[in-house]
Amino acid sequence: MNAPLSLQSKTVLVVGAAGHIGRIIVDAVLSAGGRAVALDTDAAGLQALTDVHGADALSCAMLDMANRASVDRALADAHDRFGAVDGAVNTAYPRNPRYGRQFFDVEYADFCENTGLHIGGYFLFMQACARYALERQQTFSLVNLSSIYGSMAPRFEVYTDTAMTMPVEYAAIKAGLEHMTRYVNAYMKGRGVAFRANCVSPGGILAGQDERFLASYGKHCLSKGMLDAQDVTGAIVFLLSDAARHIVGQNLIVDDGFSI
Template sequence: MRTISELMSLSGRTALITGAAGHIGAAIAEALAEAGATLALADRRLGALEACAERLHGTSVNLFEVDLSDEASVRALPDQVANCCAGLDILVNCAAFVGTTELAGWAVPFERQQSAAWRAAYEVNVTAAFELVQQSLPYLKRTGKGSVINVSSLYGVVGPDWRLYEGTTMANPAGYAASKGALAQLTNWLATTLAPEVRVNTMSPGGVWRDQPACFVERYERRTPLARMATEEDFKGVALFLASDMSSYVTGQNIVVDGGWCAW
């Protein structure tokens, strides 16, 4: 029987993380790097990726600038990673349009939300994940230890409590919730389809503290059983669990990391 340290080791494995320049993507990169994985970090902002890579130590880090709304670029990425890193074992789909994304017809009241923004969100939040899994599949199957982690949201599970947003300019677009829910369901489909060679799971973060208005934070914390918003560090353990052999008998699951929000 292997030890815990052996089960959690990612030595010899390569992880591709999209949205790696973002807050959660960078935290996941740190967690997998600490476990010994070779990293392939992808984002549309090369400068931000370089800043992220500077904070990582003790592992090989490779950077890929990619537009996830461009199918040709997305489909080319897994081959680029595998050729550069001698394989691809872990795929983390973390990139997404979020509530703060500046896109016409997106972060506005429902009556003014536009179909073009909705479609753009689906391209990045769902379609790119579908394409990446499809193109990564030969590599993920190779060792029988392939793991896909789709990063959804608690708003892919439940609807928003609009009382939290009163008196703020914060947004929660319909397309965000719908696409994150679709991503979680894609996990279920892929988990049963790609087993037993590849495991597919979802991690759904709750609200993360990012200097939101004080009234929002106070309301959010009152509504959360653990009485606080999340920090990026709260997602590192779950990401490592799902990426490693610690979860070798876990597939098709949605682990909601929300401080108990969805338990009410």
């Protein structure tokens, strides 16, 4: 019989929990019966989560995923409070104020800073989770938020007549993240602990974008076009659950067919 698609009695860290998608992931973890540890650099956003969900199954703490002491402390504190950490979702989205420029306008220093903050932070958090699983002999499922743009070239035409673009850093970051996720799984094989990491790659998520952009994006999709954050949580809960316990190093694309 297959394992249930439930997070009952599991503790899951959510990095970037105060963000647009992160808040909804916290909801989804709690709704699936799990305990959530919401982590972010945004204190007000964390307080808002506590206001909504209370503090029984939810714990909130400041975390900078680009700081090793901060990451180690978050894992240790969650372990002390809940007895074990069974998984994590990294949905952080660090970027500097100049992120999002057109290709020819991107300065070398900004390229390095934005890729470093993002892929560097995901590296550090993934390393800490793998180390935690190994040291505690703890079965662990990590889900990294990638994007369709980690595996497909941008459709620049959907941004025509808007101020939007698909930043070059993002292509490097998300392609790198998907392959780094495979790397870590390969590295952890044979070490006697069931540590697995996978990616979920959403298509575009609705957040008040330009109507022209939404219409031209939607032409490439099956039925909805741009998605709500709730539309990607099924894939995330599945990968965290025991139903996915033999799924290792994969990338699950949730994009209403945009990339097909």
